[in-house]
Amino acid sequence: MPPFDVPEGHPFGPHNLPYGVFSPSGSDTRTVGVRLGDHVLDAAAAARALGSPYAALLGHPTLNPLLAAGRTAWSDVRRALTAWVTVPSHRETISPFFHPLTEVTLHLPFEVADYVDFYASENHARNVGQIFRPDSPDPLTPNWKHLPIGYHGRSGTVVVSGTEVVRPSGQRKAPSDPAPVFGPSVRLDIEAEVGFVVGTPTRMGHPVPLSGFRDHVFGVTLLNDWSARDLQAWEYVPLGPFLGKSFATSVSAWITPLDALDEARVTPPPRTHDLLPYLDDSTEDPGGYDLRITVAVNGHVVTEPPFSTMYWTAAQQLAHMTVNGASLRTGDLYGSGTVSGPAANQRGSLLELTWNGRDPLDLPTGKRTFLEDGDEVTLTAWAPGPNGTNITLGEVTGRVVPSPQEP
Structure with a gap:
């Protein structure tokens, strides 16, 4: 199908236009691209051909210069791109700059600066609390309803979709073991999340408000x-996740701009505790997003977590992350935390889906409690778009390969 002839309502139509970085077939040169249907448009080449003032901003091997340009530039570039792919008079000029997706190599679309991960789903937090603290009167920790809990991760191991994930090794110790042992993780898990990509930086000492x-x-x-649950369980007291999380974090090759998700904005769940002023979003615009996530293992759907149920919003997470004066850098990435809904088929991790291994999943490829070598995990998602359309987010896929470490 020609690149412009995308059917009306196509989830990667002109109402979506996510950004990525690609190399054309037979080339090592990386360039910013925008997806339309099953093609990717070389955005910089199109901008140069049309004499656009945004050619310099788009003419880089990463999205970082565009990210750093700020909100006005983001909106202006998006309007220009929409016009380029919808106005008939541009067709002849930019047609040569479309490439079939099957003939390009996709790359990590931005240089990751810092990486932070949160713990923002009440359903997930309650499940984890019930699994590990079954006798506690409240599965939530005392601070959970007062602030978005998070930890600082490792930006250097954020990888693009399709990158193989090597089974991590480290220390692990079951409660009945007399001493820790070293070896490959035997409880390798996934967490279905949404990541937020920071563009405009800040100076130290200048928190970002909800607005x-x-x-x-x-x-x-x-x-x-x-997540390597066995490594994590042994190491996380008292400072939290470390080697059990830092070995790999997979993200999509496509970044969906916030402007594409305006129709998906929803009010978050009701607050059950009074919030301190910097987190109080009662007078703010709706801070939640109606994203419908699907997780498949070896092609078999195992769960469908709804992002609309997340207790803490991305705006609250950003406000909390910077309230102490910590600065933002262009390319910062922060994860929502595991997305889990209230139903058993909406849990966003194998830890919850199998209740820590008690209830194995019965897949066509065999029973699973945690991931085996060769398993491939795929995350997909969509959101409501304008005029009854859908917005599809770029998928995230990763296949587990054996550890080179001997037990």
């Missing part, structure tokens, strides 16, 4: 926070 979210966050990406 500043859209001025600093460029867009969203699906994110798989791979």
Whole structure:
């Protein structure tokens, strides 16, 4: 199908236009691209051909210069791109700059600066609390309803969709073991998340208020926070996740701009505790997003977590992340935390889906409690778009390969 002839309502139509970075077939040169249907448009080449003032901004091997340009530039470039792919008079000029997706190589679309991951789903937090603290009167920790809990991760191991994930090794110790042992993780898990990509930086000492979210966050990406539960369980007291999380985090090759998700904005769940002023969003625009996520293992759907149920919003997470004066850098990435809904088939991790291994999943490829070598995990998602359309987010896929470490 020719690139312009995308059927009306196509989830990657002109109402979507996510950004990525690609190399054309037979070339090592990386360039910014925009997806339309099953093609990718070389945005910089199109801009140069049309004499656009945005050619320099788009003419880089990463999205970082565009991210750093700020909200006005983001909106202006998006309007220009929409016109380029919809106005008939541009067709002849930019047609040569479309490439079939099957003939390009997709790359990590931005240079990741810092990476932070949160714990923002009440359903997930309650499930985890019930699994590990079954005798506690409240599965939530005392601070959970007062602030978005998070940890600082490792930006250097954020990888693009399709990158193989090597089974991590480290120390693990079951409660009945007399001493820790070293070896490959035997409880490798996934976490279905949404990542938020920061564009506009800040100076140290200047927190971002809730109202500043859209001025600093460029867009969203699906994110798989791979987790070695056995390593994590032994190491996380008292400082939290470390080697059990830092070995790999997979993100989509496509970043969906926030402007594409305006129709998906929803009110978050009711607050059950009074919030401190910097987190109080009762007078703010709706801060939640209606994203419908699907997780498949080896092609078999295992769960469908709804992002609309997340208790803490991305705006609250950004406000909390900077309230101490921590600065933002262009390319910062922060994860929502595992997305889990209230139903059993909406849980966003194998830890919850199998209740810590008690209830194995019965897949066509065999029973699973945690991931085996060769398993491939795929995250997809969509959101309501304008005029009854859907917005599809770029998928995230990763296949587990054996550890090179001997037990």
